[in-house]
Amino acid sequence: MAYSEKVIDHYQNPKNVGTLDKASKSVGTGLVGAPECGDVMRLQIEVNHETGMITDAKFKTFGCGSAIASSSLATEWLKGKSVDEALKIDNMSIVEELNLPPVKIHCSVLAEDAIKAAINDYREKNGMEKIKFEESVIH
């Protein structure tokens, strides 16, 4: 299977690999996937309480090139967005941007789930109610 140029680029030069302090109140962490399934994504956001803007985003991913690229792209998109805007990122825009083939769509779903999980973790830490999301269909 041939990868798209964009997937290869993210794989070779991943953006925002790393770890934020998960104990910090301004950091939300989302850990999704499972080792048995061959993909685990951890996505973290740092939020400015006053402005509600995402000031930093980091990821670490265990998975194939498409999973790495999906999470790398997600962190790029998250930075500079407000939390509300971040909630609007959906997996199909990741699929389109990276030209993921059908067999790799689950990688983009995982990235979307990781974003939502990170936002909910941030909300919970700061006394806000968790947002209830519809279950992903693909899992």
Next chain:
Amino acid sequence: MLKLPIYLDNNATTPMDPRVLEAMTPYFLQHFGNAASRNHPFGWEAEEAVDYAREQVAKLIGADPKEIIFTSGATEADNLGIKGIFEMYASKGNHIITATTEHKAVLDTCKHIEKQGGEVTYLQVKPDGLIDLAELEAAIKPTTILIAIMYANNEIGTVMPIKEISAIARKHGVLVFTDATQAVGKIPVDVNKDGIDLMSFTAHKMYGPKGVGALYVRRKNPRVKVTAQMDGGGHERGMRSGTLNVPGIVGFGKACELCMLDMEADTLHIIKLRDKLETELLKLEEAYVNGSREHRLPHVANISFKHVEGEGLLMGFNKNIALSSGSACTSASLEPSYVLKALGLGDDLAHSSLRFGLSRFTTEEEIDYTIKAISDTVLKLREMSPLWEMYKEGIDLDSIEWAAH
């Protein structure tokens, strides 16, 4: 000079040896006859070439040439051997014993037989990939007609105790079929010393052409017969109809002859390189060899690099190194290798595996390049693996409740 890409997927197929191609060439344009044409020189030449190749093939496995049935490859030979015995010996029984780590060509054939009213026992393997001989013996019943256990596994290279298996089979009057696709030409295989009644193998795994293989069918002690699976002109003593692939068979014969001549030198060369590759890669933390290291083909190494995913790993170098992974992601099914899972490996380790298959053409330079490329990629991917970070922090990954997909 190192030439890229490097080919280390020799369990999938081997490059052809130029000496094989040379032997085949005249049989395309010049001696193109049908080996079954009995009444003119074109046919005679073709038949003579096939007879000679049959001798070369038989010699490599210690068989009589009359015991070689040419087929289109190992899959066909597996089908013919197993279905052919099931049908031919129906009056004697309907039970077959095999193992969970067999190739799909054997497993799916067995499933087909189950649908036809046969009964199949699938033996589990031990963590080293070998079957338990006591379990095998205990599985034999009065209705057992065949034990089908592979000579060596295609994913992990584990070599089964065929002699011991056939001794048990003999004791109970059961026939032994073995898929020796990965073993023939690589390690000494002798149908008499090993007590094999039927054996499948193929040319393209031993530097020969694709599209030609063979089923060995024992003629003496006992005389074994299989029911043909294709109707037609009654070629190959009535067991396999279809015009013989003369150039392919000539190439197969030559490949067998070369394997016999070169086996010792090839093995020395390959083992040295395989061991170097393995020793160096095992210097990485949390790297494990899958399957028995003691009972193993000389050219195979299957290694798991914990906390990195196989397909992601391959992507780091697959433009330059051809390898295969036990990871699900390389297949459409999203299921990791059933062979690795049968060893009791967790899905995570199965997802993290690479299979190396060396050949007589592999060079030390290629192995050095591979060691470096893989080590670098493993380290790079671990830097971005959340599992590796957790492992390093001493977190027990099994204690985490993963959101299962």
